[in-house]
Amino acid sequence: MTNEELIARLQDIDPSISVDAGEWPNAHIEATAWPVLAPALRLCDELAFDYLFCLTCVDWKTHLTMVYHLTSTRHRHHLVVKSKLDREAPSIRTVSDIWRTAEFHEREVFEMFGVHFEEHPDLRKLILPDDWQGYPLRKDYEDPVNMIKL
């Protein structure tokens, strides 16, 4: 499927999605649309995005953006899904039941950025110690002991 066909197909599923073309199409979605869109991307035969190869978050100081990099092992097309989250109470539905790899990646984003993943089976800290305070990968994180300013 070419990028143009892919964009058209996405807008069939949800007309409110805005898509930028690029090397890989970037779909900007609302967090509330994700629980419906994610299974559609995975299960629709023409799309078949079965491989979530990267899941991360970016702190833009005013808001957080979740970034999902998806590809299909059958059709070899790519898609980047982005969703803006409120920085004060970031929350989005988990996709760990659709792509199992998300379970670990979401736990990492949870501890590093403080994003709450609804219905995640095991949302605990993965890398940081259990009693760690704050979200280290946020831009306003300060640690007077361990951080060296260059």
Next chain:
Amino acid sequence: MVEEIGTTEQGDLIINVGPQHPATHGVLHLVITLNGETVKKVEPHLGYIHRSIEKMCESLSYRQFIYSTSRMDYLSSHINNHGCALAVEKALQLEVPGRAQVIRVLMDELTRIASHVLWWGAMAMDIGAFTPFFHAFREREMINDIMEETCGARLTMNYMVPGGVMFDLHPNFYGRVKAFIRQFHKKLPEYDELVTGNTIFRSRTRGVGVLSKEDAISYGCSGPTARASGVDCDIRKLFPYEGYGKLQFEQPLATEGDTYDRYMVRMHEMRQSLSILEQLIDNIPEGDFQAKTKAVLKLPKGEFYSRVETARGEFGVYIVSEGGTTPYRIKYRSPGFSNLSALDHVVRGQKIGDLVAIMGSFDLVIPDIDR
């Protein structure tokens, strides 16, 4: 919270493997729930070697940040550096000279062989055979000597720079690589005789720790771990970079997805890498080893993603740039992190004695998982 060591209400035994344990090859901590000898659950606890490289990179320039990635998967340090260099080159639309491209591929494949050779020795040691480790180190030493002479280091080479490589090849490089090719052709059949054909080895690995194709994809596995389950996921084949498209090599695939298949895929991969070395060593073009770049690199605003195939699988570099001299955010998609997430699923229902063999066949490098 970490469960306390002891027995649960159902009579299951909870034990800790690691963070200091010879079989985890690093500071990996596994909390294992056992019912008799059968594994019911494995829960990895990470972070014992977490250095927050992603956060550090936010204050490093585009020339400096590459070096921190050598410390992630230290057995694929060239290839990690390569991924970073590719992302910067993609952003700057920099053309890499032909000679530099060939040097990079040669170094990548030498790294892949060195990594697989070490894995082979360690995997055999995990299963209880100590001798192969010494055989493996004999060949690995030859590669380390090649690296030392040209790059100036044996483990964290830091040889790739945006636009090419840091220095030209050492005059001894050709001779040493050719000597290595001759030696390795002789020794690979010995490896097979020593381990692959061994009855005890086969009975300990066949049908043990099966990962199905669907699960391998869903868990985001990549590299030999996924290819043993039949997923064709070699980035060098699917999305060729640096002239890999012009080379003749195969992507070994297996169907069973058990420990033995993961072993065999890596054995075949060493042969493929050897063939790539043979194709390139006499065909290194003359010319520059580095493109002309500015002293301070400034990336345009935007997002850049590069993917390379390390010895462990797909390594991704995701750079978010705001147009300055330092990245706004960097995410490293490390292959070990995703591969590890499948471990719990694979070992459930297996015997505790097989856990180490299965873990060995996943080829986990802990600093790569923690970053």
